[in-house]
Amino acid sequence: MDRLELKALAKVNLGLDVLGRRSNGYHDVRMVMQTVYLYDQVIMEKKKEPGIEVETNLYFLPVNENNLAYKAAKLLMDEFHIKEGIKITLKKHIPVAAGMAGGSSNAAAVLYGMNRMFALKLPEKALMERGVTLGADVPYCIMRGTVLAEGIGEVLTPLSPMPKCHILLAKPPISVSTKFVYDELDSREITKHPDIDGIIEGLDGQDLARTARCLGNVLEEVTVREYPVLEQIKNVMKEQGAMNAIMSGSGPTVFGIFEEKSRAREAGRKIKETGLTKQVYVTNVHNARRK
Ligand SMILES: C[C@@](CO)(OP(=O)(O)O)[C@H](O)COP(=O)(O)OP(=O)(O)OC[C@H]1O[C@@H](n2ccc(N)nc2=O)[C@H](O)[C@@H]1O
Ligand SMILES: Nc1ncnc2c1ncn2[C@@H]1O[C@H](COP(=O)(O)OP(=O)(O)O)[C@@H](O)[C@H]1O
Numbered sequence: 001m002d003r004l005e006l007k008a009l010a011k012v013n014l015g016l017d018v019l020g021r022r023s024n025g026y027h028d029v030r031m032v033m034q035t036v037y038l039y040d041q042v043i044m045e046k047k048k049e050p051g052i053e054v055e056t057n058l059y060f061l062p063v064n065e066n067n068l069a070y071k072a073a074k075l076l077m078d079e080f081h082i083k084e085g086i087k088i089t090l091k092k093h094i095p096v097a098a099g100m101a102g103g104s105s106n107a108a109a110v111l112y113g114m115n116r117m118f119a120l121k122l123p124e125k126a127l128m129e130r131g132v133t134l135g136a137d138v139p140y141c142i143m144r145g146t147v148l149a150e151g152i153g154e155v156l157t158p159l160s161p162m163p164k165c166h167i168l169l170a171k172p173p174i175s176v177s178t179k180f181v182y183d184e185l186d187s188r189e190i191t192k193h194p195d196i197d198g199i200i201e202g203l204d205g206q207d208l209a210r211t212a213r214c215l216g217n218v219l220e221e222v223t224v225r226e227y228p229v230l231e232q233i234k235n236v237m238k239e240q241g242a243m244n245a246i247m248s249g250s251g252p253t254v255f256g257i258f259e260e261k262s263r264a265r266e267a268g269r270k271i272k273e274t275g276l277t278k279q280v281y282v283t284n285v286h287n288a289r290r291k
Pocket of ligand 1 (some may be wrong): 201
């Protein structure tokens with residue numbers, strides 16, 4: 001196989017709880033992850049000359065060893081002494097540094113793609129073990145779907161799939177570092193832990209209303225205080241009929257759950273109109289496994 005075109009899908013966190021801090025600075029988490037149908041296109045092409053070439057439509061992204069897609073390719077090329085080269089084209093649509101795991105999803109796609117193109121025959125678990133060395137969310141991005149993520153995010157248990165619904169994503173034009181958000185949380189007392197078990201029970205009962213009611217992200221304690229725009233976006237979504245709305249991951253993307261697509265669209269229009277952000281996307285949950 002000389003060419004492979006993959007979709008690297010984004011995620012949202014339906015629930016995100018932090019249980020403790022490890023001595024290396026990483027945190028023990030308990031998260032419910034959900035894949036959404038917003039994706040980057042990852043095109044992989046073999047080339048005769050050795051080496052890794054990365055090309056992307058976003059001028060500000062690195063195309064060297066600092067790109068997560070490059071790192072993923074290098075990891076397997078080094079381990080398996082691959083002599084041929086690879087060109088990776090990233091057509092980015094997932095907002096960058098947004099709490100939607102765009103970079104991790106690119107890395108996951110490249111690990112999956114390299115495994116297939118070079119017939120490495122690594123089982124999914126082996127790809128995940130390598131993936132976590134690139135980022136805590138990479139193993140989940142390999143697995144995809146509705147998943148409970150524990151440990152630092154790499155201990156994965158598939159859950160009952162999220163019932164069909166529409167997701168409105170809104171990314172305000174602010175930048176928040178994941179490390180900063182986790183570190184800030186250490187200096188605060190967590191006043192309210194999200195009801196992760198309630199989300200899981202909602203999913204088990206295929207009860208969208210219950211699942212939506214239990215959405216929660218402990219990292220909001222840091223970001224919402226710092227950036228009131230997040231609360232404003234959540235409020236518009238709820239006023240416009242969202243079953244609930246919270247921040248995804250370390251932010252700043254906020255997402256709302258809607259039963260009707262027209263209402264999700266209308267809420268997106270309102271968010272743009274009121275000048276909170278121009279970056280809004282209406283999408284849905286995606287539960288198909290990789291082929
Ligand atoms: C917050 C979450 C929620 O899904 O997602 P994003 O907001 O990045 O999408 C993840 O936990 C982020 O995962 P990921 O972005 O892959 O993390 P990494 O690159 O491994 O780590 C970036 C930094 O986040 C902090 N970190 C990450 C994961 C974790 N369990 N504890 C942490 O404290 C560490 O300070 C680390 O240096
Ligand atoms: N292929 C990539 N796509 C997006 N970001 C990347 C990529 N490679 C490296 N990065 C860097 O990783 C950081 C986090 O990006 P991203 O994965 O989009 O964040 P998040 O996990 O918060 O959604 C950014 O600062 C970006 O410069």
